[in-house]
Amino acid sequence: MENLYLLAILPPAQLGGQIHEIREECAHRFNVKAALKPPVHITLFRPFKLGPVLEKHLLRQLSPAAVHPDIEIILENFDSFNVHTLYIRVVKNPGLSSLQRGIARIMNQHKFAPRETKNGNTTFTPHITIAYRDIPAETFPLMWEEYKDRKFQRKFTADGFTLLKHDGKKWQIFKEYRLKQEPEALTLF
Numbered sequence: 558m559e560n561l562y563l564l565a566i567l568p569p570a571q572l573g574g575q576i577h578e579i580r581e582e583c584a585h586r587f588n589v590k591a592a593l594k595p596p597v598h599i600t601l602f603r604p605f606k607l608g609p610v611l612e613k614h615l616l617r618q619l620s621p622a623a624v625h626p627d628i629e630i631i632l633e634n635f636d637s638f639n640v641h642t643l644y645i646r647v648v649k650n651p652g653l654s655s656l657q658r659g660i661a662r663i664m665n666q667h668k669f670a671p672r673e674t675k676n677g678n679t680t681f682t683p684h685i686t687i688a689y690r691d692i693p694a695e696t697f698p699l700m701w702e703e704y705k706d707r708k709f710q711r712k713f714t715a716d717g718f719t720l721l722k723h724d725g726k727k728w729q730i731f732k733e734y735r736l737k738q739e740p741e742a743l744t745l746f
Contacts, residue, residue, distance in 0.1 A: 559606040561723035562615075562731070564660055565598035566630065566715045568685075573597040575711075576645065576685055583643065583688050587700050591690035595728050599630070599647055599683050601657050601718055605670035616732055618667050619720065622659045623734040628652040628715040632685065635704040640697040641690070645709055647683035656718065656736075657681045 567573065576597045584590045607615060631648040638644070647653070658681075664670050688700065715736070722731035 559608050560612070561604055561606055563595070563598075563600065563604045563721040563723075563728065564602040564619075564664075565596075565600050565719055565721060566628075566717075567596060567598050567719050567730075568630070569713050572711055572713055576687075579645075579709075580687050583700070583704075586703075587688065587692070587696050589688045589691050589696070589700075592686050592688045595686075596721070597685060598719075598721075599653075599685055601660050602664055602670070604723075605664070607669060611669065614667070615669055616720070618663050618669075619660070619732075619734060622656065622663055623717070623736055624739065625656050625659065625736045626652060626738060627736050628656060630713050630715050632709060632711045634709055635687070635707055636684070637697075637701060638682075640694060640701075641692060642686060643688040643692070643697075643700055643704055644684035644686045647685065649683060653683055653715075654681065657683075660718070 568576065573596065577593075580592050580597070584593055629650065630653065631650070632645050633648050634646055636644060636646045661681075687704070692700065717733055717735040719730055719734070720732040721728040723729070
């Protein structure tokens, strides 16, 4: 049986709580609840399925991606993907893009998931989802009117990334990778 996984950056608990409150407010006001299911996160590699035999291989292969400096994450205001997703914009920066590319390279090289490309290039628009999937077409303009000029500015330092695993009901933290400047030294004994 295959399991469902997701690679993401989780913000610090306090900030994650503040953003979850925004998601709950939006869910209550516009009757959209799908975004409440996953934890507050920035997706580094979209959900993918993997059999148990490859799970240990995945855990080992992701370790080199953690050889990366900490990343300053800046969250700035709201944006949308057409009329199907409302999100908090994550300001693009070279460190975040580098981490995401490294993870995508590992995922594609080891064939853990189908290649993610659009016009021949890997796409990455960092964001934190507020509402998606269950937004009725007639509701989105009202939602967008409320959030398009709303200000939201926070920052945090990402010192790792997380492999989440779905247990059939919700996402669980499966493994956390701490970012580090140098690879761990190999020891013989």
